[in-house]
Amino acid sequence: MISQIRAELLKIRSTRTTLGLLLGLIGLVLLFSLLTGLLSSAALLSVKENQLTLVGDGTIAGVFSALAGIMLVTSEYRFGTIRPTFLFNPNRDRVFGSKIVAGAIAGFLFGVVGEGLVLLVGTIILSARSIPFALSGGDLALLLVGTLIGSALWGVIGVGLGAIIPNQVGAVIILLAWGFVAENIIFGLLPSVGRYMPVHAQNAMIGLASAHLLGAGPGAAVLVAWTVVLGAAGLFLLRRRDVS
Amino acid sequence: MDPVVQSESLTKRYGSLLAVDNLSFTLAPGTITGFLGPNGAGKTTTLRMLLGLAKPTSGNAVIFGRHYSELDNPPMRVGAVLEATDFHPGRSARDHLLTLSRAVGISDSRVDEVLELVELKDASKRRVKGYSLGMRQRLGLAAALLGDPDLLILDEPANGLDPEGVRWLRDFMRSFAARGRTVLVSSHVLAEVAQTVDQVLIIGHGRLIAKSSLAELTARVGGSVRVRSPKLSELAQALHKEGIETTATNDHALLAQGITSERVGDIAFASGIPLHELASEGSSLEEVFLELTSEPEK
Numbered sequence: 001m002i003s004q005i006r007a008e009l010l011k012i013r014s015t016r017t018t019l020g021l022l023l024g025l026i027g028l029v030l031l032f033s034l035l036t037g038l039l040s041s042a043a044l045l046s047v048k049e050n051q052l053t054l055v056g057d058g059t060i061a062g063v064f065s066a067l068a069g070i071m072l073v074t075s076e077y078r079f080g081t082i083r084p085t086f087l088f089n090p091n092r093d094r095v096f097g098s099k100i101v102a103g104a105i106a107g108f109l110f111g112v113v114g115e116g117l118v119l120l121v122g123t124i125i126l127s128a129r130s131i132p133f134a135l136s137g138g139d140l141a142l143l144l145v146g147t148l149i150g151s152a153l154w155g156v157i158g159v160g161l162g163a164i165i166p167n168q169v170g171a172v173i174i175l176l177a178w179g180f181v182a183e184n185i186i187f188g189l190l191p192s193v194g195r196y197m198p199v200h201a202q203n204a205m206i207g208l209a210s211a212h213l214l215g216a217g218p219g220a221a222v223l224v225a226w227t228v229v230l231g232a233a234g235l236f237l238l239r240r241r242d243v244s
Numbered sequence: 245m246d247p248v249v250q251s252e253s254l255t256k257r258y259g260s261l262l263a264v265d266n267l268s269f270t271l272a273p274g275t276i277t278g279f280l281g282p283n284g285a286g287k288t289t290t291l292r293m294l295l296g297l298a299k300p301t302s303g304n305a306v307i308f309g310r311h312y313s314e315l316d317n318p319p320m321r322v323g324a325v326l327e328a329t330d331f332h333p334g335r336s337a338r339d340h341l342l343t344l345s346r347a348v349g350i351s352d353s354r355v356d357e358v359l360e361l362v363e364l365k366d367a368s369k370r371r372v373k374g375y376s377l378g379m380r381q382r383l384g385l386a387a388a389l390l391g392d393p394d395l396l397i398l399d400e401p402a403n404g405l406d407p408e409g410v411r412w413l414r415d416f417m418r419s420f421a422a423r424g425r426t427v428l429v430s431s432h433v434l435a436e437v438a439q440t441v442d443q444v445l446i447i448g449h450g451r452l453i454a455k456s457s458l459a460e461l462t463a464r465v466g467g468s469v470r471v472r473s474p475k476l477s478e479l480a481q482a483l484h485k486e487g488i489e490t491t492a493t494n495d496h497a498l499l500a501q502g503i504t505s506e507r508v509g510d511i512a513f514a515s516g517i518p519l520h521e522l523a524s525e526g527s528s529l530e531e532v533f534l535e536l537t538s539e540p541e542k
Contacts, residue, residue: 003348083326
């Protein structure tokens with residue numbers, strides 16, 4: 001299992017896809033945090049909740065973690081490497097388990113990059129605009145744990161989603177359409193349902209206190225539940241499906 | 245000796261399509277077997293079932309007495325190349341092999357060894373994107389050889405290769421089998437493998453049509469052998485004594501019917517007749533193959 005995990009990590013490192021995702025993450029985090037940090041009024045940015053929203057942009061890492069997880073499975077189908085992969089290790093449970101672990105590791109690291117960058121940019125902007133930092137140590141700890149663990153979970157969700165939908169373009173479209181469109185519609189129309197959806201559970205997890213969101217603890221539990229369900233569904237299908 | 249591969253009533257059904265139909269065969273160690281049939285005959289599906297990639301609808305296939313997935317370390321026993329294009333284009337050849345070797349604890353130095361063996365050492369750090377088809381075929385082979393296996397399974401390895409590549413592959417298969425190891429190579433063109441294989445399995449519509457040595461196949465279908473000799477009439481007599489029909493050609497050669505070139509050579513030698521030319525007429529073999537695999541008239 002350890003050796004298969006090493007192999008999966010090498011798959012992530014040995015193409016430019018991961019570098020592309022990392023650059024995309026850095027670009028998007030910079031864009032969001034600069035827009036929020038520079039365009040908001042000083043009065044608005046002095047409020048603790050709005051500062052949390054600013055440094056909460058690190059959760060964008062979750063999208064890229066999920067994409068990395070999707071790539072880890074769907075690239076194998078797209079380019080046919082799933083055949084040699086399963087020939088070398090016909091134990092599909094172990095291959096999938098290793099991808100889960102590799103996806104979680106990659107997701108965690110994406111979270112470190114995203115959150116690290118957003119904290120750096122956020123504190124620079126606040127101090128440059130002479131706005132006092134309103135977040136407590138406890139707020140920051142919850143933010144960090146919520147973003148990093150959440151991002152690792154998104155990596156696993158990506159692996160599960162990729163195994164459910166091995167078509168790369170299909171899986172990416174489903175992820176983006178769900179995360180950026182469908183969930184917001186559901187949350188807007190039916191917040192009591194929408195708050196149990198994964199992106200909103202992630203937002204709850206970092207301590208965002210907007211109306212209708214779950215608490216941090218329940219939010220974490222809900223995101224873990226999504227991860228388990230999608231991972232289990234992915235494994236179930238990966239086991240049954242013939243490799244063409 | 246125990247068979248290397250044993251297939252018993254192997255069957256695969258996709259909806260209403262019977263892709264593989266009750267297919268039984270065995271492969272003895274040290275042989276090169278051509279797995280032949282037209283495109284769509286069920287060759288690839290059979291190989292996938294042998295290798296645990298697809299589940300049989302019914303029947304059973306074992307390699308070295310076990311299901312592929314139950315072998316202790318499959319790549320150490322079996323090397324397989326199913327598609328020539330199973331690479332991430334953005335990954336280098338060496339990294340591709342490392343993603344496989346590291347998963348099963350094969351040393352990095354073995355990776356460099358096989359790269360050298362398939363003559364890709366100099367290109368191994370380049371992305372596979374820029375590789376020619378021949379290079380990709382050889383990289384696939386390198387992956388199959390990582391575990392130094394006893395059985396090599398190749399699906400249509402000659403597809404798209406230039407004549408030089410086909411010759412390289414042929415030499416390679418021969419040297420692989422020369423050390424008592426076994427090769428199963430599929431093709432839809434008999435001529436590609438006819439010079440290499442010991443026996444052929446011919447399938448059509450998922451069913452086994454024929455299993456025989458190449459010599460038997462030649463004899464059975466009345467293929468002919470072209471032979472020239474300064475003592476042509478004596479040779480014809482010697483062949484007639486063995487019950488073999490001959491016809492003279494107008495360029496002073498004989499065509500012997502329903503016999504292998506080995507047999508003609510042996511008879512000539514036994515009778516002390518020098519030969520100046522001895523050749524199987526390949527086209528007849530190909531005709532037989534087409535005849536065997538073509539759809540019966542309805």
